[in-house]
Amino acid sequence: MQERHLFEYAVIRVVPRVEREEFLNVGVILLCSSRGFLQIRYTLNEARLRAAFGELDMEELQSRLQAFEKVCSGRREGGPIGQLGTASRFRWLTANRSTIVQTSAVHPGLCLDPTETLEKLYRDLVL
Numbered sequence: 001m002q003e004r005h006l007f008e009y010a011v012i013r014v015v016p017r018v019e020r021e022e023f024l025n026v027g028v029i030l031l032c033s034s035r036g037f038l039q040i041r042y043t044l045n046e047a048r049l050r051a052a053f054g055e056l057d058m059e060e061l062q063s064r065l066q067a068f069e070k071v072c073s074g075r076r077e078g079g080p081i082g083q084l085g086t087a088s089r090f091r092w093l094t095a096n097r098s099t100i101v102q103t104s105a106v107h108p109g110l111c112l113d114p115t116e117t118l119e120k121l122y123r124d125l126v127l
Helices: 046-053 058-073 076-082 086-093 114-125
Strands: 005-014 024-032 037-042 101-103 107-111
Touching: 005 037, 005 058, 005 114, 024 046, 024 058, 024 086, 024 114, 037 058, 037 086, 037 114, 046 058, 058 076, 058 086, 058 101, 076 086, 107 114
Parallel strands: none
Antiparallel strands: 005 024, 005 101, 005 107, 024 037
């Protein structure tokens, strides 16, 4: 029998007007510490976002999500936060914030393969 691994994930949301608390899910970030796995999967569906919220700065949204990717990668381009350990980077990315890109509460689970689990969560929660 294959070993199951504890994972944690959060949904990435676009929240154009924080005071209205309306959002659309655009991605998922998943941490599996035992596998050293921290990845993000997202899509900016411009038509869907504009239908829900009207005018948005898509370049700014893309830039913010690319910053998430850079921190996830754990390389120099992730800046000082990108140099932290995997779990610390995840905690930083999923911290509460009042900005246009936010994350949901963190949820745990068990998985056999974190890459497959990330893809399944992405399909179920974003697409």
